[in-house]
Amino acid sequence: MEKEKLIEGVYTPEEARHLLYIMILTRAFEENAEEMYALGKVHGTMHLSIGQEAIPVGASSAITRDDYLLNTHRGHGHFLAWGGDLKHMMAEFLGKETGYCRGRGGSMHIADVDSNNLGANGVVAGNLPISVGVGLSIKIRKTKQVALTLFGDGAANEGAFHEALNMASIWNLPIIYLCENNQYAMSTPFDYAFKIEEISSRAGSYGIKGVTVDGNDVFAVNKAVRDAANRARKGNGPTLIEAITYRWRGHSKSDRQAYRTREEVKEWMKKDPIPRFAAKIGVTDKEMEKIKQQVKQDIQAAVEYAENSPEPDLSTILEGVYA
Amino acid sequence: MEKEKLIEGVYTPEEARHLLYIMILTRAFEENAEEMYALGKVHGTMHLSIGQEAIPVGASSAITRDDYLLNTHRGHGHFLAWGGDLKHMMAEFLGKETGYCRGRGGSMHIADVDSNNLGANGVVAGNLPISVGVGLSIKIRKTKQVALTLFGDGAANEGAFHEALNMASIWNLPIIYLCENNQYAMSTPFDYAFKIEEISSRAGSYGIKGVTVDGNDVFAVNKAVRDAANRARKGNGPTLIEAITYRWRGHSKSDRQAYRTREEVKEWMKKDPIPRFAAKIGVTDKEMEKIKQQVKQDIQAAVEYAENSPEPDLSTILEGVYA
Amino acid sequence: MRELTYREALYEALDQSMKEDERVFLIGEDIGVYGGAFGVSADLQKKYGRDRVIDSPISEAGIAGACVGSAITGMRPVGEIMFSDFVVLCMEQLVLQAAKIRFMFGGKAKVPMVLRLPGGSGTGAAAQHSGSYENWFVHVPGLKVVMPSTPYDAKGLLLAAIADDNPVMFFENKLLYKTKGPVPEEMYTLPIGKSNVVREGKDVTIVATSVEVIRSLEAADKLAEEGIEAEVIDPRTLNPLDMEPITKSIIKTGKALVVHEAAKTGGFGGEVVARIIESEAFAYLDAPVRRLAGLDMPIPYNRNLEYHAAPQVENIVEETRKLVQGVY
Amino acid sequence: MRELTYREALYEALDQSMKEDERVFLIGEDIGVYGGAFGVSADLQKKYGRDRVIDSPISEAGIAGACVGSAITGMRPVGEIMFSDFVVLCMEQLVLQAAKIRFMFGGKAKVPMVLRLPGGSGTGAAAQHSGSYENWFVHVPGLKVVMPSTPYDAKGLLLAAIADDNPVMFFENKLLYKTKGPVPEEMYTLPIGKSNVVREGKDVTIVATSVEVIRSLEAADKLAEEGIEAEVIDPRTLNPLDMEPITKSIIKTGKALVVHEAAKTGGFGGEVVARIIESEAFAYLDAPVRRLAGLDMPIPYNRNLEYHAAPQVENIVEETRKLVQGVY
Numbered sequence A, B: 001m002e003k004e005k006l007i008e009g010v011y012t013p014e015e016a017r018h019l020l021y022i023m024i025l026t027r028a029f030e031e032n033a034e035e036m037y038a039l040g041k042v043h044g045t046m047h048l049s050i051g052q053e054a055i056p057v058g059a060s061s062a063i064t065r066d067d068y069l070l071n072t073h074r075g076h077g078h079f080l081a082w083g084g085d086l087k088h089m090m091a092e093f094l095g096k097e098t099g100y101c102r103g104r105g106g107s108m109h110i111a112d113v114d115s116n117n118l119g120a121n122g123v124v125a126g127n128l129p130i131s132v133g134v135g136l137s138i139k140i141r142k143t144k145q146v147a148l149t150l151f152g153d154g155a156a157n158e159g160a161f162h163e164a165l166n167m168a169s170i171w172n173l174p175i176i177y178l179c180e181n182n183q184y185a186m187s188t189p190f191d192y193a194f195k196i197e198e199i200s201s202r203a204g205s206y207g208i209k210g211v212t213v214d215g216n217d218v219f220a221v222n223k224a225v226r227d228a229a230n231r232a233r234k235g236n237g238p239t240l241i242e243a244i245t246y247r248w249r250g251h252s253k254s255d256r257q258a259y260r261t262r263e264e265v266k267e268w269m270k271k272d273p274i275p276r277f278a279a280k281i282g283v284t285d286k287e288m289e290k291i292k293q294q295v296k297q298d299i300q301a302a303v304e305y306a307e308n309s310p311e312p313d314l315s316t317i318l319e320g321v322y323a
Numbered sequence C, D: 001m002r003e004l005t006y007r008e009a010l011y012e013a014l015d016q017s018m019k020e021d022e023r024v025f026l027i028g029e030d031i032g033v034y035g036g037a038f039g040v041s042a043d044l045q046k047k048y049g050r051d052r053v054i055d056s057p058i059s060e061a062g063i064a065g066a067c068v069g070s071a072i073t074g075m076r077p078v079g080e081i082m083f084s085d086f087v088v089l090c091m092e093q094l095v096l097q098a099a100k101i102r103f104m105f106g107g108k109a110k111v112p113m114v115l116r117l118p119g120g121s122g123t124g125a126a127a128q129h130s131g132s133y134e135n136w137f138v139h140v141p142g143l144k145v146v147m148p149s150t151p152y153d154a155k156g157l158l159l160a161a162i163a164d165d166n167p168v169m170f171f172e173n174k175l176l177y178k179t180k181g182p183v184p185e186e187m188y189t190l191p192i193g194k195s196n197v198v199r200e201g202k203d204v205t206i207v208a209t210s211v212e213v214i215r216s217l218e219a220a221d222k223l224a225e226e227g228i229e230a231e232v233i234d235p236r237t238l239n240p241l242d243m244e245p246i247t248k249s250i251i252k253t254g255k256a257l258v259v260h261e262a263a264k265t266g267g268f269g270g271e272v273v274a275r276i277i278e279s280e281a282f283a284y285l286d287a288p289v290r291r292l293a294g295l296d297m298p299i300p301y302n303r304n305l306e307y308h309a310a311p312q313v314e315n316i317v318e319e320t321r322k323l324v325q326g327v328y
């Protein structure tokens, strides 16, 4: 279609509304998750991405579903943006047999390999070495896919980050390394764990392109990922993108947040990516309300579906250990 | 003493001659080691540093023996430059009870902790995480020591390199990271395993100083290490030094060297660091001959000592597993 | 005596050893302001400063290396790996360096370090945060492996581990942190290499580790109601392993059950069974030694499946009953 | 039949599977022009190109990740870790990823990868290049562990491992690379999960792995001269472990010795002993099952000490004799 019809030259109005819907859905999903956790309906822990909703939609909308997604422990938004089904996602969250992982994986390991969603990962930087294999696989099979690989600021200090980016570089692998720098690794501030201004500058160690973008701006993230995807598909190798954002909630459910001030959080909450994107794509408050209503219904339906879904049968406990 | 009395403002004539002696001794030790290996007097493998003799003397002469040495699998030169005793080193090489490690460690694990020589390491990059601990220990004990930490070009692609340098950086640890870039990691050329011109540029990822020097020039190595030591003692943290050199021999005893040309080796042999240093410090051929004679005698004496030394007694086999 | 939780007992051991010995320092992820993922180091950074309670970047190999390097140069580091699962990222430093340096160097160096490893399932943390890998380290000569089951043992063994001149892998259990028990206020050490008979009984011997000790004691009470008196033994230190109380017990009971949470195959239970068979107790066995252990599977997220992946009280009761009744 | 060395047999398995299946590729350090530290991949890079025989930087975690990621996306990678000791650097990818991905993802993914691991002592390579860590992986549900002792088994099991849809840890032995034996030219697979009775005998059962199988056979010949007929069984695959031939044998002999090179404590021998005790063979034992394994120590550099750190023929002869004569 013609460029002028596209918002910022990127999205059709429908597309843009859908992305906004996903952002709102992500936040609602996580707010609902908090409630369910408080009510003891879910056990374990969970990692909320509230405040970081721009990155998933910006990134996923820059590549196709023939590409691959390698996600993190804080990946609800990416899962939904990739096209994950809310009902089966909710069911996984509640550990039900109808969940994406038959209730075996939970929030931290939710995956849908059939749709090239290679899963969240509970190990910090755990998906980085795996990305090398995905990249090699694409290169050997000569499909023009790319592998969108997410990780956090904290993950960039794991040895795995170093090995993976160097390998991806020397073999020109079609990988998009997208670092969600939300300023903290659990309680560890970015400026404590790094003596550099930008994580993207580490691209220099591997002779690849590095760029830092506003992670709360859907369009900025989208552009960076699109550029990286183009390079990758042309055989020009990986890119390291750093998206600056902020985690509104605690790291996980057991976080007293003694390591930061309320003011700091408040300041960042002013940079809420949702209204910002809504404004940019010209969505009125009335439309916004409609979307929120829709989201509310969808969440409710998903919760009902999940709660009415069966638990895994004990007799199947050993299924899936071996092929 | 007054500067003008010092060669290049660095070494007294005696000192310089001693360093030259160590370089020649190192080469003779390794040539002798090759023979003994051929005669089946040593088993296992060994890694020769012939052609790289400038780095050990340049580096060790830049710091004191109250400092620490963390060595590599290719570390005969560093061991001698640090002040290792030839007899006990030879004995270790032959696996004798009188060896530095009572014959338990061999060439790849020779150490002398009593003299702050924390040992060679058979694991590529194995000493890099350890250097962080040594640096912390110095920092906590507030002694003004530095930790000279050696590793090869290949080691710079291990995750351990990344984790160690970042930790050393953010905690301002007094560590001198000295990378001996001899152009190959076993059969792997530097320009295959890296997409960057200089390993020292990776210092940028950690916000520390990085410098590349001519590793066949004793004075260049010495200056880089002295500068790094000064920074470290002032509490300004680690430095990454890359010393460019070349390995004349195969990687180990089982190397057919199919990965490089004779010509390339010949070219580098013209850059022999020994005559180069001899000329720079004004040692005549006659003096050179004297030193070589001395070395010959010393090697012979050491071999005799080692060969006449007892084997470890089988009854002591379990000694040293636990303290 | 005053009661503390397992977590508080560990905290006190760290606090007292840091007060007493300036060579002791802590390093790990989020152990400072955050106080550690399980709160063990609590306010120690406030007390001892950032130089002695060091927040680490997420670099597990670096943490282990920080312990090895400082230990060989005179310090007494206590590292924390947030979840014992992530010990997979520092195996090189532990297995090829910490465990071997002393031997490789001809006995002329020592590596007095402790690595604290919170492990085990039951918290809904799923497959990558619920593992039990202690037997790997039992299989690494040069390392010692400690696994306390009570607050009293936790404090005494942690102080002993810190005082030990060898690298010690210290396995804690997440479900035990909140359990309470009597703990002396003063510093005290428990011997590394002494098994502990936690319950006497004449009918059957149960050898259990960590959380399974607690479950075995509960099972033993239930079994007592059926007239079965189980003797429960906690090795407390897996390597060195003190077999003497175990063989003595089996000579008395003629029957033994080994219980641990880790997967059965390739686990510590095999070592215990083999040692029993190699001991004089073999002649007194009137039933095969049995193992009751975790299922051979990753830990599932689903609460019910997770529950059944590890031996629970009722499983121990049933297995023990079968053993005593001779049905297997 | 044509004879090949163990090394040549492995080479042929790699060559044939690469020829037959374009999803198969190799990755490891110096496996290209250099042909691998032990020459197993020889000229395969010349044959199949740099895209299918990939020289890796020294990044073991990356190598393992390259296998995991390509396997879950349709490839059949065969990785090589130059010395099995350095598997310590990729434990995270093997244990937390490869082994668990399928289960965590609800059985909806598969990880068909093989990791080749040359191990063992006897080459003078000292403590960091001579380890035997196979039992770690036996203890990791989701992984399979294969350990061939002959050229014939090496080829058949490597082809089976490559065809298997699960991650397989393939432990080779450095001392065996030069050993020769009959090997069929065509592609063939040996079942993963079938123990192999390599020598029949009525007096005693010896269960041995890898190089210790060869030593046990030599010992058996010596014992035969004394009139002791030992049955020697090679499990070949440590997990899954096929106990049936072992129990059957013990029911016949009443005596069993388990032999491996890895350190005794926490090793595979414990698993075998425990399985025997749990089996019907227990009732037929007229002597305790014994383990003969590596000393609990790092491998020494000194040739003589190194020799005595692992079970040698004479040790097997002596232990077996003692067992048969009832003196222990």
Ligand SMILES: Cc1ncc(C[n+]2csc(CCOP(=O)(O)OP(=O)(O)O)c2C)c(N)n1
Pocket (backbone or CB within 6 Å): A047, A073, A074, A122, A123, A124, A125, A151, A152, A153, A154, A155, A156, A180, A182, A184, A185, A186, A247, A251, C029, C058, C082, C086, C089
């Ligand atoms: C290897 C490893 N170490 C530690 C942890 C515990 N942990 C889980 S998330 C996390 C912080 C990760 O920080 P970052 O990479 O910035 O991602 P974020 O949580 O901020 O999104 C830590 C330490 C882990 N899961 N894996």
Ligand SMILES: Cc1ncc(C[n+]2csc(CCOP(=O)(O)OP(=O)(O)O)c2C)c(N)n1
Pocket (backbone or CB within 6 Å): B047, B073, B074, B122, B123, B124, B125, B151, B152, B153, B154, B155, B156, B180, B182, B184, B185, B186, B247, B251, D029, D058, D060, D082, D086, D089
């Ligand atoms: C972790 C690890 N991987 C692989 C090896 C095998 N190996 C020994 S030396 C070596 C090459 C090292 O290259 P480099 O770091 O450049 O040092 P150099 O040998 O050139 O001095 C390799 C791959 C090892 N010892 N340790």
Ligand SMILES: [Mg+2]
Pocket (backbone or CB within 6 Å): A152, A153, A154, A180, A181, A182, A183, A184, A185, A186
């Ligand atoms: Mg973060």
Ligand SMILES: [Mg+2]
Pocket (backbone or CB within 6 Å): B152, B153, B154, B180, B181, B182, B183, B184, B185, B186
């Ligand atoms: Mg090199």
